[in-house]
């Protein structure tokens with residue numbers, strides 16, 4: 012089957028059928044070519060609903076998980092989005108389709124460089140990259156940005172990092188898996204005035220968020 016057809020089946024069978032209804036999220040998942048973001052020898056598996064190895068002990072997230080998390084962000088075209096854990100850059104592309112700009116942070120340099128290269132090749136010009144500890148948010152990143160409308164963390168944290176809450180705009184939404192090193196709950200934090208409203212969206216399993224306000228190693 013052609014990649015395009017495989018992608019359509021992925022969206023129908025694993026994303027739409029499992030309850031994601033937001034048209035623009037489905038369209039972005041139909042558009043972004045996941046096979047471009049996985050190592051060549053795994054391309055034939057690119058449209059299965061599973062995480063895949065991208066080297067350095069890291070994984071490209073499961074498509075369904077990307078869809079749920081992005082859906083929970085309730086993105087608007089004018090949103091500035093902070094993404095922690097660029098990884099392959101796949102989710103970065105989905106976010107870039109649905110927002111004004113994406114500020115993405117990755118701690119492993121080679122992954123960040125690969126992701127940047129692919130995203131530039133695909134002509135995205137609304138993505139900014141930072142290599143470093145994303146538990147500190149966009150601190151020290153370029154161009155400077157102090158507040159984000161939406162924040163998405165695609166690695167598992169013991170708790171919600173305070174720096175990220177500080178960089179969330181009023182009315183903003185943060186999505187993050189928190190819990191133990193191996194199993195977590197998908198948490199949504201909404202900031203309303205100076206209140207944080209937290210909801211739990213069920214179990215998940217992510218690679219660890221490693222850094223000052225994450226796991227040690």
Ligand code: SAH
Nearest residue numbers: 071072096098099117118145165220221222
């Ligand atoms: N959304 C990505 C997920 C990659 S896995 C994708 O689908 O490809 C999570 C990524 O978070 C890994 O690449 C890992 O290196 C990165 N990561 C872990 N701790 C981090 C931190 N403190 N700051 C930035 N990135 C981090």
